Amino acid sequence: MNNHDTRSGRDYGSKVISLENKRPTKTIPSGTSLSINGLLVVGFLLIAGTIFAGFLVYKLYDIQINHHEEYALMGSSMHWNRVKDVPLRGDILDSKGNVLAGTTYEYTVGVTPKDVRSLKDKAMTTEMIAQELSSIFSLEYADVLENLNKKDSMYVLIAKKRPRSEIDVLKTYIETFQIGGIRIDSVPKRYYVHDGFAAQVIGFADQSDNTLIGQYGIEAYYNDILTGTEGYTYAETDRNQGTLPYSPPTTIDKQDGLNVVLNIDPTIQSIADEACREAFEAFQPKEGVGVIVMNPYTGSVYAMVSLPDYNLNNPRGIPYAMTEENWSLMSDEEKTSHLMSSVWRNRTISDTYEPGSTFKVLTTAMALEEGLTYEEEMFSDEPIEVSSLHTISCWRQKHGGNHGTETLKQAFENSCNPVFVQLAMRVGINKYYQYVRNFGFYDVTGIDLPAEGKGLFHSEPTSVDLATLSFGESSTVTPIQLANVFCALVNGGTLMKPQVVKALTDRNGDIIHEYAPVAMKTVFSENTANRVKEMMKSVVAEGTGSAGYVEGYTVAGKTSTSTIELGEDAGMHVLSFGCYAPFDNPQIVVLVVINKPLDKELGSSAAARVAAQIISPTLEYLGVPRELTEDDYKKMTIKYAIPELNGKTVAEAKRILYANQFEVILGEEGMTDSSIVLSVYPDPSISILYRKGTVVLYSSEVVDQTMMKHVSVPDFVGKNLTDCISIAQFSGVNIEIVGNPQGVVVSQDPQYGFVDASIQAEGEENDEGQPNDADINETEAQIDEEEGLSVTPVPISPGSESTALGEESQEGQSTDPTPEPTIGASEKTRIRVPCGAVITLTME
Numbered sequence: 001m002n003n004h005d006t007r008s009g010r011d012y013g014s015k016v017i018s019l020e021n022k023r024p025t026k027t028i029p030s031g032t033s034l035s036i037n038g039l040l041v042v043g044f045l046l047i048a049g050t051i052f053a054g055f056l057v058y059k060l061y062d063i064q065i066n067h068h069e070e071y072a073l074m075g076s077s078m079h080w081n082r083v084k085d086v087p088l089r090g091d092i093l094d095s096k097g098n099v100l101a102g103t104t105y106e107y108t109v110g111v112t113p114k115d116v117r118s119l120k121d122k123a124m125t126t127e128m129i130a131q132e133l134s135s136i137f138s139l140e141y142a143d144v145l146e147n148l149n150k151k152d153s154m155y156v157l158i159a160k161k162r163p164r165s166e167i168d169v170l171k172t173y174i175e176t177f178q179i180g181g182i183r184i185d186s187v188p189k190r191y192y193v194h195d196g197f198a199a200q201v202i203g204f205a206d207q208s209d210n211t212l213i214g215q216y217g218i219e220a221y222y223n224d225i226l227t228g229t230e231g232y233t234y235a236e237t238d239r240n241q242g243t244l245p246y247s248p249p250t251t252i253d254k255q256d257g258l259n260v261v262l263n264i265d266p267t268i269q270s271i272a273d274e275a276c277r278e279a280f281e282a283f284q285p286k287e288g289v290g291v292i293v294m295n296p297y298t299g300s301v302y303a304m305v306s307l308p309d310y311n312l313n314n315p316r317g318i319p320y321a322m323t324e325e326n327w328s329l330m331s332d333e334e335k336t337s338h339l340m341s342s343v344w345r346n347r348t349i350s351d352t353y354e355p356g357s358t359f360k361v362l363t364t365a366m367a368l369e370e371g372l373t374y375e376e377e378m379f380s381d382e383p384i385e386v387s388s389l390h391t392i393s394c395w396r397q398k399h400g401g402n403h404g405t406e407t408l409k410q411a412f413e414n415s416c417n418p419v420f421v422q423l424a425m426r427v428g429i430n431k432y433y434q435y436v437r438n439f440g441f442y443d444v445t446g447i448d449l450p451a452e453g454k455g456l457f458h459s460e461p462t463s464v465d466l467a468t469l470s471f472g473e474s475s476t477v478t479p480i481q482l483a484n485v486f487c488a489l490v491n492g493g494t495l496m497k498p499q500v501v502k503a504l505t506d507r508n509g510d511i512i513h514e515y516a517p518v519a520m521k522t523v524f525s526e527n528t529a530n531r532v533k534e535m536m537k538s539v540v541a542e543g544t545g546s547a548g549y550v551e552g553y554t555v556a557g558k559t560s561t562s563t564i565e566l567g568e569d570a571g572m573h574v575l576s577f578g579c580y581a582p583f584d585n586p587q588i589v590v591l592v593v594i595n596k597p598l599d600k601e602l603g604s605s606a607a608a609r610v611a612a613q614i615i616s617p618t619l620e621y622l623g624v625p626r627e628l629t630e631d632d633y634k635k636m637t638i639k640y641a642i643p644e645l646n647g648k649t650v651a652e653a654k655r656i657l658y659a660n661q662f663e664v665i666l667g668e669e670g671m672t673d674s675s676i677v678l679s680v681y682p683d684p685s686i687s688i689l690y691r692k693g694t695v696v697l698y699s700s701e702v703v704d705q706t707m708m709k710h711v712s713v714p715d716f717v718g719k720n721l722t723d724c725i726s727i728a729q730f731s732g733v734n735i736e737i738v739g740n741p742q743g744v745v746v747s748q749d750p751q752y753g754f755v756d757a758s759i760q761a762e763g764e765e766n767d768e769g770q771p772n773d774a775d776i777n778e779t780e781a782q783i784d785e786e787e788g789l790s791v792t793p794v795p796i797s798p799g800s801e802s803t804a805l806g807e808e809s810q811e812g813q814s815t816d817p818t819p820e821p822t823i824g825a826s827e828k829t830r831i832r833v834p835c836g837a838v839i840t841l842t843m844e
Contacts, residue, residue, distance in 0.1 A: 087228030088507075089188065089212050090257035092202055092219070094266045095302075095502060097509075099193055101202055101219070101312070103212070105186045107167045108160040109137070114151045115181030124177060133158060136169050155183070188212050190219075192312035196320065198269055199309040200346035201262070201301075201449070201500060215315075216344050218260055218500065220450045225504060228257035258512055259505040263300035267621050268293055268588075268614075272303040275613040279594060280307045280321065282658035283606060284651070286572065287595035290348040290479050293614065294589045296487040296580060298517040299496030301447075302588065303614075306347045310339070319343040350453045352476035353595060356562030357415045357544075357604075358578045359472030361532060362485065364412060366435045367423040369528045375409045375535065384418040386467040392417050395561075412535045413543030415559065417471045424470035425463075433461055436469075438523055439485050440495060441477055446520075447498040453478050473562060482578060483591040485523070489532060490580045490589055493524035537583050540608075545577065547661075548608035550616045551636050552626025552722065554583035557590075557611065559604035564596070572596040577607035581615045587622055590614055599655060609661060626722060633741050636721060642684035642695055650675045653697055661691045665732060665835055667698040667709050675699045681708065681836045682734065689838075692725060693734045696836040705834065712830035715752035716745045716841050724841060732835045739843040747842045754828040 092101035118124040130145035137159040147156045159166075167184060174182055190205040190212055203217020214223035231254030276289045283289075293303035308320040318327045319339065330338065345351070367373045381403040383393040394402040394416045403414050411419035424432055436442070441455040455477040458465045468474035480498055488495045497518035504513040524532075536556035539545040544559045557579025564572045575594040580586045592607040592614075620626075643660060645653045650666065651673035657664050667681065679698040682689070689695075696709065714731045716724050721741050728735045739746075833839070 085231035085233060085251075085254045086188070086210055087230060087254040088256040089190070089205070090226040090228070090259045092226075093259060093261045093505075094264050094269075095262060096266055097261070098266060100197065100262070101190060101192050101205075104189050104191050105164065106161045106189045107164070108185045108187055109133075109158045109162065109167075109170065110155050110183050110185070111148065111158055112181045112183070113148050113153055113156060116148055117180060119178040119180060121177055129179065132173060133170075136166055136173070137162065161187075185210075195311045195313055196309050197266075197273075197312075198264055198304065199312055200306045200344065200348075201264060201304050202312060203344075203450075204312050204315045216451075217346065217449060218262070221448055222260050222501065226257040226260060229255040231255070256507055259507070259509075260501055261503045261505060262500055263295075263302060263502045264304070264500065265302045268618050269303040269305070271617050271621070272305045272614050275610050276305045276307050278613070278658065279606065279610045282654045283594060283597035283599060283602060285594050285597045286569070287351070287574075288342070288347055289595070289610075290351075290591075290593045291610070291614065292348050292479055292483045292589075292591045293618065294483055294487055294498065296490035296586055296589045297496075299484070299487065299498045300502070300517075301498055301500045304346070304348055304500070306345075308343055310343050315339070315344065346449060346451070347595075348479040348593075349447060349449055350451050350478070351595075352453055352456055352478050353574050353576075353593065354473050354475070354562040355477050355482055356472040356560030356574065356576065358482060358558045358560040358576055359469065359477075360412065360415065360420050361489065361536065361558050361578070362435070362439065363420045363423050363427075363470045364408070364535065365489065365524055365528050365532050366427050366432060368531055369435075369525060370427055370431070372426040373408055373423060375531065376407050378405055378407060379411055379416075379419040379422060380405055381411065381414075381416045381418055384421050384467075386421065387464050390464050390467070392421050392467060392471075394418060409535055409538060413538050415544050420470040421467045424466050429461055429463065429466050432466055432469075433457070435523075438521070439481075439488075440520075441475075441481055441485075445478075445480055445484050445498050447480055448500050452480070455481055472560060479591055479593050483589060486578045486580065486591065487589050488523050489529050490586045491529075492526040493522050493529050495520045495523050533580075533583070536579070540579070544604065545579070545608050547605035548577060548579055548612045548615075549635070550581065550612050550619075551632045552628045553581050553615060553619050553624070555579055555581045555612065555615060556583045557608070559608055561604045569596055571600050573600065573602065575602065575604045575607040577604060577611045579608075579611050579615070581619060582624060585624070587624060588615070588618060602659070606659065609658075628722070628742075633721070636725070637690065637737055637741050639688040639690060640693075641688050642680065642682065644684060645677045645680050645695075645697065648677050649673060650677060650697060650699075653677050657695055662689065663692060663694045663729060665694060665696045665709070667696045667703070667835065668700065668707075671697070671699050679703045681834060682838060687838070689734050690725070692729055694729070694732055694836045696834075709835040710832040711835050712832050713748075713750050713752050713839065716748045716839070717752070719745050721843070728839070733833065734836060734838045736838050736840050737843055738840060741843055743843045745841045746844050749840045750831055750833055750837075753831050755831055756828065 089103045091099050091103070093099055116126065116129060118129070126148050127145060130148050131141055133139070133148075134141040134144045139159065144158065147158060150156050170182070170184070173179065187207060187210060189207065192202065192204070199217075201217050203215055203219035203221075205212040205214045205219045205223075207213075211227070214220040214226065219226065231252050233251045272291045272293055276291050279285075280289045289305070289307045291303065291305040292301065294301055308322070310319040311317055316335070316339065318324060320343075327335070381394050381396075383391050383397065383402075385391045394414075396402050396414075396416075402418075403410070403416055406414065406416070406419075408419065427435075436457060442457055444452045444454045446452075455475060457469075457475045461469070465474055484495065484498050497520055499515055499517070501515055503511050503515060505511050533556055536558055537554060539559065540548045540555045540557055545555075545557050548555050548557050548559075557577055560574075560576045560578075562574045562576075564570055564574070574596060576592060578589075578591045580589045590611045592610045594602075594607050594610070597606070640660065640662075642662070643656050645656065648656070650671055654664050654673070676699060677697050678701040681696045681698065681703065698707075700707065709732075711732045714727045714733065716727060716735070719727065720743075721737070724735055724737075724745060
């Protein structure tokens with residue numbers, strides 16, 4: 001077969017395929033297929049474009065709306081320089097306007113080494129500049145030179161925490177020689193005028209990022225108010241951080257912090273502090289001593305002491321009552337833990353304790369308020385069984401008996417537990433605990449201090465819980481909670497909000513905000529309050545609170561001794577005394593808590609005595625006149641023998657004398673609590689003294705006149721008995737009254753006056769037979785400073801002139817009540833006697 005090309009008719013001899021019988025094949029035009037694919041692509045692009053557009057819109061919204069400030073700041077930061085203007089922290093002032101906490105500055109000096117050179121003196125070398133810097137800051141020359149030669153460093157620290165005096169010298173040097181590359185940064189630093197004064201109330205502030213941050217106390221609670229608001233200055237700059245011309249800076253002014261003015265009265269705080277330290281040293285309480293003094297009508301806190309305390313200017317240093325040896329043995333972690341738990345902590349608002357018999361005041365108030373008893377109702381003081389496992393007895397049962405049948409008033413005076421259990425049972429569980437809630441014990445008081453605690457009470461109390469709470473056990477309160485309820489009792493039944501801060505002022509002293517008293521609710525009727533107060537008066541006059549007696553001021557209160565039953569402190573006590581004075585016109589409420597004294601035999605009279613030491617000078621300072629009765633004069637002139645102290649340690653002797661209401665002075669340098677007492681002056685075998693008399697302890701067995709501490713004889717002439725007692729206490733002498741104690745002193749022996757110093761310098765005695773100053777080998781000022789003459793002086797307001805009676809204060813201010821003639825120190829000197837000597841006063 002011949003092949004041919006059917007399309008052209010040519011024959012190539014190939015196989016011929018006939019198309020005549022073939023059906024035509026249906027085909028799809030290629031153009032149609034491309035159109036569908038195109039549509040898919042277009043649709044995809046449209047969808048992607050829509051999504052992208054939506055994303056762009058979202059991002060634009062997110063950038064311009066949601067993160068506008070963030071990105072605006074980022075953008076402006078590229079050509080605007082922002083300089084922070086730190087505000088000045090406000091001061092903390094006491095109620096009299098004296099500054100307690102202020103702000104100063106320390107300075108840090110650094111350099112940019114490659115820029116350190118003189119623009120004025122081209123011949124000045126790096127070595128010369130290093131020499132000058134090392135001289136100004138007392139640094140090693142080699143170290144300073146090494147730092148200045150670190151030319152690749154942008155910043156090198158040279159000196160930090162430097163005083164203004166050194167910085168002034170540096171600035172003068174820089175300006176004189178036009179030294180570049182030296183940077184001075186000021187760093188704020190808090191300073192506290194009186195070191196540890198009201199330490200836990202004030203708190204302290206730490207430096208952080210050139211800002212002071214309050215830690216504890218008022219510094220923390222009012223931190224935002226004290227800090228103020230930062231200001232800023234914005235200046236437009238080029239890429240080299242140079243300010244652009246015709247581009248004035250924008251400034252947002254800072255707002256300095258406000259001053260915080262406290263209700264803390266400097267004199268009352270000093271009085272309370274002194275009394276607490278004396279008690280702390282005498283009794284060595286494991287959990288410290290706390291005192292609160294309040295105005296019962298306003299809730300203002302006049303004084304708040306928590307010992308041990310610390311130096312606010314060195315808060316991480318050795319705290320009060322800690323020896324250097326014990327402190328050195330502690331690790332850094334142990335030191336911090338101890339400071340946080342026992343020193344910085346304000347125990348009067350943070351710690352809870354069993355209130356003991358002071359809670360009987362409230363149990364009695366509930367029963368009277370409900371009309372369930374009356375003062376002359378008779379009760380049995382026999383042990384009372386409250387469950388098969390619990391029988392409650394009077395404290396006297398330990399000594400072989402109880403008080404038997406007595407009136408409610410007598411039971412209150414005698415502090416008999418079974419009687420108060422009976423009262424609580426009459427009130428009933430539900431109502432009794434409703435009162436407890438109403439008193440605020442299940443919540444905080446709202447005092448303006450941080451870390452306030454609250455009492456621990458049963459959520460579902462049983463009859464046993466009720467019985468034990470009736471006399472203040474099985475539950476706990478904070479001191480501020482109990483003191484505040486006592487204020488309500490005194491003011492007629494209104495629970496006030498305790499307030500530490502009185503007002504806020506600006507830098508000019510203008511008042512910005514004043515805190516008015518806040519009455520929270522009524523918890524007693526006035527009638528109930530008055531009836532309970534009357535019974536509290538009898539506790540001090542005739543009952544367990546007799547140690548709280550203050551001549552001329554009627555004190556009303558309630559003592560407490562609660563016992564630790566379990567744990568390592570089992571058998572220790574918490575001693576407390578809540579009171580107010582004077583009875584007829586209450587001015588203050590005082591609560592004293594001595595927590596776990598080492599002497600387990602010590603009773604609540606110790607706390608009552610501390611309160612008395614606070615009340616007497618405080619009311620005198622407040623201008624409340626004493627109203628002395630015949631009974632007062634008799635009590636003030638009762639004499640007491642000095643206890644036998646030889647062979648005891650100083651610590652033991654202090655406790656014994658303190659318990660017997662004597663004042664203690666150590667007669668020799670170097671004596672410590674562990675020293676052994678070998679001699680006492682006045683001689684206990686022949687001397688009897690009034691309460692508050694001064695006893696001097698010596699560690700030498702034989703003490704002659706030249707070894708004794710000597711003090712100047714005060715001027716008693718013209719003074720009444722109470723003034724004489726105060727002067728004697730402060731001056732370190734004792735007195736004996738001859739004649740009418742209700743009169744005034746007409747003469748004294750030895751007399752007040754001066755002797756010729758030149759005569760005494762020859763080794764002769766003065767007219768009164770006393771050794772001369774040369775024999776004593778101490779100046780009057782040295783004696784005053786070393787002795788700390790009075791254990792309980794009339795306090796001085798911090799920052800104010802002295803008003804106490806007696807010798808010159810440590811600041812050198814004269815405090816003698818009688819003006820002295822102008823006599824040259826080289827010619828005359830005061831008549832002196834051994835510390836503790838008895839001066840006879842004739843009164844008419």
